[in-house]
Amino acid sequence: MKSLLSQKPGTAAKETTAPGALTSFIRFVVCGGGVGVLSSAAVPLLAALMPWAAANALITVASTILCTELHALFTFGTGRRPGWREHWQSAGSATAAYAATSAAILILHTVQPTPGMLTEQLVYLSASGLAGIGRFLVLRLFVFADHGTRTAAITIPVRPTPAPAFSAAA
Template sequence: MKSPLSPKQGTATGTATPGPFASFVRFVVCGGGVGVLSSAAVPLLAALMPWAAANALITVASTILCTELHALFTFGTGRRPGRREHWQSAGSATAAYAATSAAILVLHTVQPSPGMLTEQIAYLSASALAGIGRFLVLRLFVFPDRTSRPTTPSTAVTLPLRPTTATPAFSAAA
C-alpha cells in the first residue's frame, strides 16, 4: 500500500510530486517556519524604521521566499516559480492578510476591548482558515499537479509506419 506521504512519480521534469497530505504538511512546515522567522525579523527591522514599513518589507520578502519554497519543495514542481506564480502567490497572501485583518476588525467591533487570549484565538483561527484557503489556491491553481491531467487531447489517429503486405487466402501454385 502506498503511503500518503510518498510522492507520485512521472512528472514532466522527472521529479517526484508529493501527494495532497504530504504537500499540506510541507506547506505548514515551510509557511510556519518562514512565519516564525518573519515574526522575529519585524521587531528587529522596526528598530530602524516605522513598524508598518518593517512589516510590509518582511511580508514581501517572506511571500517571495515562501513562493520559492512552495514551488521547489511543497508542491515539487522541479523548477523555480516564474513571475505568474509569484503574482498569484502574492494575491493569495494578500487575500489571507485581508481575512485575518477582517477577523480582528470584527472582533473589535463585537468586543471593543478583547483580552489578548481572545484576540490571539480570533487571529490564529482566521490564520488557519486563510492558510487552508491559500494552500488550496496554490495547489489547485498556482502549482497544479500536472500528472493528473492530460496535456493534450487524445484524438490522434495512429497510422502504421510501414505498409503491410496482404497474405493471399490461397496459393496460385498447386
C-alpha cells in the first residue's frame, strides 16, 4: 500500500467514492445557487467602480471559476482540483446556459413585446432551471466523470504469421 508521501506530486488517494446522482444534484444546486446569490450581490457593488457590463463580466468569470472548483471537489467528489480542460468545459456549459436563458427572454419579447415582470421572471427562471439541469448532466456525465474506470473492451485477436521458410541451399 502506497503512502501519500510516496505518490507523485499533485495526486491524492481517493478515500471516498463519488456521491450518487441525487446527492450530486443537491450539492450542485446548493453550490451554484449560493455562488449565484453572492454574485448577484457582488455585481452592483463592483458596478460602483466600473461600468455594469464590465462588473458583470468579471463576476461571471470569477463565479464560474469558483463553481468549477466547488463542483470538482464537493459536488462530484473527484478528489482533485479541476485542470484547464475541466475549467474550459465548465465555462462552455455556462456559456450555453447563458445563451439558453437569453434566447428564452428574446423569444418572450418577440412573442409579447411588453410582458409583465411576473411573466418575464417565470420564463427566465424556467429557462434557468432547464439550463441548470442540462449543465448538471454535462458536468456529471462528461466534465467530471471518472474516465479512469472506462476501459476499452474491444480486443482484436492477432494471429501470428508463419515465418518464411529459408532453404540452406543457395
